[in-house]
Amino acid sequence: MGARFDEVIKEINKGRRFLVVSHVSPEGDAIGSLLGLALALRSIGKDVVAYLEDQVPEMFRFLPGADTIVHSLDVMGPFDVTFAVDCGQKERLGKGFVALKTPGMIINMDHHATNDRFGAINVIEPEASAAGELVYDLCAAAGIKFDREMAVNLYVAIHTDTGSFRYSSSSPAAFMKAGELVKAGADPWDVSCRVYENFPARKYKLLAMVLSTLEVTGLDGRGEIASLVVTLDMFKKSGAETELSDGFVNYARGIEGVEAGVLFRECGVNEYKVSLRSKGAVNVAAIASAFNGGGHKNAAGFTVKGSLEEIRTKVMAAIRSALSAMPGRVAN
Ligand SMILES: [Mn+2]
Structure with missing residues (x-):
C-alpha cells in the first residue's frame, strides 16, 4: 500500500x-x-x-x-x-x-x-x-x-x-x-x-433570506432542479460573513424529486460563485468544467461573470441538458 x-x-x-x-x-x-x-x-x-x-x-x-x-x-x-x-x-x-x-x-x-x-x-x-x-x-x-x-x-x-x-x-x-x-x-x-452545533444566530437569519429565494424547476414540469440565491445585500442585512453560507446549497438538493441543487452567491459586481450539488444522476463536475470550474461528480462549483439572470439561464440550460441525457429520458 x-x-x-x-x-x-x-x-x-x-x-x-x-x-x-x-x-x-x-x-x-x-x-x-x-x-x-x-x-x-x-x-x-x-x-x-x-x-x-x-x-x-x-x-x-x-x-x-x-x-x-x-x-x-x-x-x-x-x-x-x-x-x-x-x-x-x-x-x-x-x-x-x-x-x-x-x-x-x-x-x-x-x-x-x-x-x-x-x-x-x-x-x-x-x-x-x-x-x-x-x-x-x-x-x-x-x-x-x-x-x-x-x-x-x-x-x-x-x-x-x-x-x-x-x-x-x-x-x-x-x-x-x-x-x-x-x-x-x-x-x-x-x-x-x-x-x-455551534453556529452563530446570524447564519440562520441569512438562511431564512436565502430559503425565500427557492425556485424548483425541471424538464416537462418535473421539479428536478432547485436553486437558491444569496446576495451581498443579504450578507449585509444578516451580518453574516460569506463562509456562513457554506452548505446552503444542500438545502436545494435535499428536496424530494430534485436531482440537482444550485446556489448562486453574489461575490462582486456582476460576479457569482455557483455551487452545484447532485444526488448522483447528473455529473456536476462536468458542468462546472464547462464553466472553468471543478469538483466532484456530486459537488462542484465555479465563479462566473454576468448578471444573475444571464448566469441562471446558462447554468439551468447546462443542467437540463445533463438531465435529458439521463438513461431512460427523452431529450427535449
Ligand atoms: Mn477535499
Missing part, C-alpha cells in the same frame, strides 16, 4: 524545511489535512510552515495547530518541499503562494478528479473521500504514529468531506480510517458539537 508514497517519503527524509498549503476559502478537509500533515512532519523533527491565503473559519479554529497557520509567505522561504493538499489548481492556493519564488519541490496530494497535476510529484486519488485520507495513508506508509492532535485534524477532514459519512464517498476505507483516528483520540461528539 505504501508504494505510491515511495517518492514522497524520499523527499520527506531528504528535506528539512517544509511548507504545507491548501486552497483559498478553506473548509474542513483543506484545514484538517493541512494541519494533520504539518503536525505529522513536526512530530518527526521537520521545520514546517502551514500557510493558507485566507483566514480559518471560526468553526475550525479549535483544530489543534490552527493558531500556527500563517497568511503571508513574504519572509518564509526558501523551502525544500511544498505539500499542496486538497487543491486541484495551483492558482487556488492563492496569490501569496503563486508569488513565492522558493517553494522547493511541489508535492500535490489531492482527491479531485479535475486536478491539473501541477506538482513535481502528484498523488491524485479521486476515490479517496478526502485529502485527509491521503495524509492518513502517507503517515501510515512513512511510519508516523498518530497522536490525538493529528487524529482530530484528519478525522475532521474525512468527517466534513463525506458530509458526516452520508455521501457515496463514504467508503469502507473512509470508515476504517475514521475508526482508527477515533482510537487515536479524536472525539466524535466533541467534533460534532464544535463543527455542527
Whole structure:
C-alpha cells in the first residue's frame, strides 16, 4: 500500500524545511489535512510552515495547530518541499503562494478528479473521500504514529468531506480510517458539537433570506432542479460573513424529486460563485468544467461573470441538458 508514497517519503527524509498549503476559502478537509500533515512532519523533527491565503473559519479554529497557520509567505522561504493538499489548481492556493519564488519541490496530494497535476510529484486519488485520507495513508506508509492532535485534524477532514459519512464517498476505507483516528483520540461528539452545533444566530437569519429565494424547476414540469440565491445585500442585512453560507446549497438538493441543487452567491459586481450539488444522476463536475470550474461528480462549483439572470439561464440550460441525457429520458 505504501508504494505510491515511495517518492514522497524520499523527499520527506531528504528535506528539512517544509511548507504545507491548501486552497483559498478553506473548509474542513483543506484545514484538517493541512494541519494533520504539518503536525505529522513536526512530530518527526521537520521545520514546517502551514500557510493558507485566507483566514480559518471560526468553526475550525479549535483544530489543534490552527493558531500556527500563517497568511503571508513574504519572509518564509526558501523551502525544500511544498505539500499542496486538497487543491486541484495551483492558482487556488492563492496569490501569496503563486508569488513565492522558493517553494522547493511541489508535492500535490489531492482527491479531485479535475486536478491539473501541477506538482513535481502528484498523488491524485479521486476515490479517496478526502485529502485527509491521503495524509492518513502517507503517515501510515512513512511510519508516523498518530497522536490525538493529528487524529482530530484528519478525522475532521474525512468527517466534513463525506458530509458526516452520508455521501457515496463514504467508503469502507473512509470508515476504517475514521475508526482508527477515533482510537487515536479524536472525539466524535466533541467534533460534532464544535463543527455542527455551534453556529452563530446570524447564519440562520441569512438562511431564512436565502430559503425565500427557492425556485424548483425541471424538464416537462418535473421539479428536478432547485436553486437558491444569496446576495451581498443579504450578507449585509444578516451580518453574516460569506463562509456562513457554506452548505446552503444542500438545502436545494435535499428536496424530494430534485436531482440537482444550485446556489448562486453574489461575490462582486456582476460576479457569482455557483455551487452545484447532485444526488448522483447528473455529473456536476462536468458542468462546472464547462464553466472553468471543478469538483466532484456530486459537488462542484465555479465563479462566473454576468448578471444573475444571464448566469441562471446558462447554468439551468447546462443542467437540463445533463438531465435529458439521463438513461431512460427523452431529450427535449
Ligand atoms: Mn477535499
